[in-house]
Every structure is written in C-alpha cells, then in structure tokens.
Amino acid sequence: MTRHPVPFTPQNITEALRILKAGGLVAFPTETVYGLGADAANPQAVSKIFATKGRPANHPLIVHIGHVDQLEQWAESIPDNAYQLIDSFWPGPLAIILKKQPWVSDVVTGGQDTIAIRMPGNPVALDLLTQFNGGIAAPSANRFNHISPTLASHVQSEFGDSVEMIIDGGPCQVGLESTIIDVSSNNIKMLRPGHIQQQQIEHVLHNTVNQGTTDSTRRAPGMLELHYAPETPAALCPIIILDQYIEQYINAGKKMGVLVRHAQLDSHPNLHSIIMPEDPVKFGHDMYACLRQLDELQLDLILIEQLPDEPKWVAVNDRLLKATAGNICH
Ligand code: TXA
Ligand code: MG
Secondary structure, rough: OOOEOOOOEEHHHHHHHHHHOOOEEEEOOOOOEEEEEEEEEOHHHHHHHHHHHHHOOOOEEEEEOOHHHHHHHHEEOOOOHHHHHHHHHHOOOOEEEEEEEOOOOOOOOOOEEEOEEOOOOHHHHHHHHHOOOOOOOOOOOOOOOEOOOOOOOHHHHOOOOOOOEEEEEOOOOOOOOOOOEEOOOOOEEEEEOOOOOOOHHHHHHHHOOOOOHHHHOOOOOOOOOOOOHHHHHHHHEHHHHHHHHHHHHHOOOOOEEEEEOOOOOOOOEEEEEEEOOOOOHHHHHHHHHHHHHOOOOOOOOOEEEEOOOOOOHHHHHHHHHHOOOOOEEE
C-alpha cells in the first residue's frame, strides 16, 4: 500500500497539524523541494525523520518557521547580517546558520552549537507553519543520498506509507534545495549554493562571502559523496564528445539516458534523451524530475551535458557534480 498525496485544503491542514502535534511525520511542499516535517521541539518526532530517511544522526536538519518573530526562540546572538538577509530574502530559498538556543535538541542540530533556520516562500508551507505556530524540522523528503523530490508523487514513491500524510502542492517553484549561508561567526560562509546566488548575498551584506561546505562533505575530505544521486550510474560529459560517448555505449549494447540542452541525437531504442532548458533557472527547476524519470527506466548509464562554469550555473553544477560523484567523461 502506498499513501496518496492529499490536496491542500483547510481540512487536510487541520489533520496535518494534528499529526505533527502528536509527533508524526507530514511531507509538505516548499518552493525548493518537498520536505519531510516533524515538530522540531519534539526530539522523538525528529528522530523518526532520521529513521524514515535512513539518514545518519550527525546530519543536522533545517528548522522551518512561519514568522520572523519565532527566530529568537531557536537562535541566539543573532547578528545584524542575519536580519539584513531575512529582510531581503525571506520568505524564500535561503537557510541561515546561527548560534542555537541552549534548549534546542541535539537531535535537530546533529550535536552542533548552531542551527539552520529558514522561512519558506510557498503558500502551503507558510499556511502550515503559521497555523502550527512552531518550528518544523524538515530535510528533503527523499531517502538518504537519493534525488530530492519536486512533486508529491516523488515523495510517495520514496516513502510509500511510512509517512502519515503527504500534502500535494504541485511542482516546487525552484526545484533545487535552498542556499545555505552561515553567519554564526564573523567568517561568513556559503555552505550550499542555490537559487539565491553568492553575488546577491554579497550585495546585501556589503561584504565578501567565503565558500564553505556542509558538514557531510567536510567529513569526507577530498572526496565527493554520492548525494542527490540517481541509482543508475551517471556521468557529466562535455558536449563536444557527447556524440562519441553515446555511439560507443549504444554500439556496446548499453541502454542510455541523456540530459542535454540541444542536440540532434539519432534516435535509437536504447537511447532515452531529454532536451533540457537553456536557462539555468529553468534547468534547475526540471533537473531532479528528469533525473528521476531516467532513473526509473533501468538504464545502464545516464550522461548529462557538462554545463558552463559560470556563476548562474553554480547551483546546478554543484548538484550535478554530486549526482555523478564527480564522474566526468574525457
Ligand atoms: O531547500 C531546502 O533547504 C530543503 C527544504 C525542505 O527546506 N531542505 C533541505 O534539507 O534541503 P536537507 O536536510 O536535505 O539539507 C540540509 C542541509 C544539510 O546539508 C545539513 O548538513 C545542513 O543543511 N545543515 C543543517 N544544519 C546545519 C548546521 N547547523 N551547520 C551546518 N550545516 C547545517
Ligand atoms: Mg537532502
């Protein structure tokens, strides 16, 4: 049996609130990706997230709030920088790392003294959060290391009935996880690129921002963890040698998937190509759903066009590098 997503109605929100208050899990849409939510003030409920995802306990979660007023319940020593970012980008796809309040459970923060907080810019998420009137801890609603969900049906296929409710809010507007910025020390760092770009943040802060990594990448120095990844082996391929690789694999009898922006590929029963948008924002919006679509076809390999090394492609390139574990054809 799998649990079917339910529409966004007042009755379903009431039921979602009941589930959350009782310590259960509710998957809900945000503008970035679908989240798997639990009451962030209830450590037992939060630990269900880790069990359901198969996520290691030391990977901290993002706490979602519906009002800026709630920020001080969760974080302390909040610098002016944080408020400048909030004024410019909340509600929206920006998670901010701050010093945590002492009461906040280690289950949420992975034992760190900092906490990630964000106010999502999605009407369903905001309605749920304002009515819940508390923090909802929510990672992306996918099994650990798998592709993030951008449709309610993706969550359903990830978790079946192990989540008590999945609220359907249609396709996520952004489609890539939030930008993460750490302002918990004077050394401001961008830990994960996203729709909100480094230059936009630097413009607001009148300051330079350094590159950092989320802890999961720091724990594996010099290695790219397989993350946001399809189950099918995947590699990036420079466009000038793509045809050559396709020919070689097809001739070897392999079944292939290809994500490419524009190409005249010969059709072949073993070749499944998806033409992607030229624009980086639209590409990011479609990317996870397209990877998921190819991943369901039991292919031998997915080749993805290597994209320009330009600021506007940073978030897409970051996710694709992780999805392919840094595998690049040459
Ligand atoms: O767009 C998003 O942020 C989505 C939606 C559901 O809001 N959530 C999401 O959560 O992507 P998740 O758990 O898949 O990724 C959260 C990231 C992890 O890489 C985690 O290591 C990092 O945030 N993180 C959380 N708390 C942190 C902290 N205190 N210090 C450093 N990194 C932290
Ligand atoms: Mg995730």
